[in-house]
Amino acid sequence: MMLSSDANIQSLTGGLRLKVRVQHPDIHERTDRKGSYWFFRYWDDVVLPGGKEKAVRRFQTIGPSKGDNRLSKKQAEVERDKFLAKINKPTVQDKIGDGLILFSKMVEKYKTTHVEAQVAGRFLLAKPTRLKYAIHLDQRIVPQWGEYRLCEIRPDEVQQWLHRTCDSLHMMNDLRGIMSGIFTKADEWGYWAEGRRNPMSRVKIGEKWSVRPERILTEEETVKVLARLRDPNLLIVETAIATGARISEILGLQWRHVDLKNGILQIAQRNWRGDIDDPKSKTSRRLLTLGYLVERYRAQAAADKAGAEAWVFTRTDDSGLPLWDSGVRQALKRAAAAEGCDFEGLGPHSFRRANITWRQEVGGSSIEASKIAGHSTVRVTEEYTKTQLTRQDELTRLIQERLASAGEKQPTTVVQ
Secondary structure, three states: OOOOOHHHHHHHOOOOOOOOOOOOOOOEEEEEOOEEEEEEEEEEEEEOOOOOEEEEEEEEEEEEOOOOOOOOHHHHHHHHHHHHHHHHOOOHHHHHHHOOOEHHHHHHHHHHHHHOOEEOOEEOOOHHHHHHHHHHHHHHHHHHHOOOEHHHOOHHHHHHHHHHHOOOHHHHHHHHHHHHHHHHHHHHHOOOOOOOOOHHHHOOOOOOOOOOOOOOOOHHHHHHHHHOOOOOHHHHHHHHHHHOOOHHHHOOOEHHHEEOOOOEEEEOOEEEOOEEEOOOOHHHOEEEEOHHHHHHHHHHHHHHOOOOOOEOOEOOOOOOOEOOHHHHHHHHHHHHHHOOOOOOOOOHHHHHHHHHHHHHHOOOOHHHHHHHHOOOOHHHHHHHOOOOHHHHHHHHHHHHHHHHHHHHOOOOOOOO
8 A cells, every 4th residue: 555644645635634433332133034143333424525524324234143153242342343443533544545535636646656657767658658648637637537536536427528528439548548547556556445446447438430531552552652652761661561560660670670681670679759669568579571672671771881770761861860750651641642542540550550451361360460460469450450342352252253163063953
């Protein structure tokens, strides 16, 4: 439990103070269809929204009064006194697990201790994730829920808020995930009752839907777009198509990661707009084959005369720094627009989707595609896979041809 000093806890709860109530109720025995047992009634002070308290009458069962595991009345009184010890002398520390922390204060701790936390000089979260969390927390979550206590946040109200304010499934999923993470940390740090269900688990965001069209360029469109690109953008896009690597992984390549002899790329780091860090996940660390592209890489390596620590794709300002993805995306959009096949959402990532789809169309299994893509599960790969109409028509014709072939082998039936 990660509880702090009294002064700090008072700050976290908005100055909440609990009154002392001394009570010593009698023990009673009850015999009914549930069996014979000892019980007592007591008053519990419940904190209401705004920090006010309300006394609530409660019923507490102690244990059986008859049978093999029966308690004597004296034993029942001892158990009663243990239970009432904290009720009679409540402190904020005793009640903190009820979720009395102000959500805004919990967010402050969450940002300091998790989002911006470092271990051995390295951040726990990647920079893109940190920036996304900061934007969602500061601009959306805290303005809506900051004045609530953890225990006051209801799943149905969060669900209505998400449906009312979000324009995409991805945003709803991100906001729900961040709030769920806050409750998870509150549980770990002692600000949420152990074993108490995370309320975000009850928030339903509905079936998957997307604002942008989920499509990829056809093979014919891809060839036309590639013809309009020039290196290094051309080789970058060709690499995405051939390997399925993320754009951040391609731009994070140094020549020490390229095995020109065997035609292999080692994905060991990623470059997100100048921030160099580990790949997205453990499964993202992998080896990828270049196929026919190895000759293109050999030619570039010879032209650059680059050392092992040099970046494969560098800026044109002679700084030696790696490229950013924005320039690649702009060149790609211009080429696609010129060919009349641009669409909202088209970018280098579209060719990662294309690779995953085409790899399975040429005979690769979903497991192989998942491993090569560096996905954590095959389910993620399924979401990336797009069944194109041309492929569907090809499969349809194959089925029809099999039936026709089988029909040709059957003896002719004379219809009477």
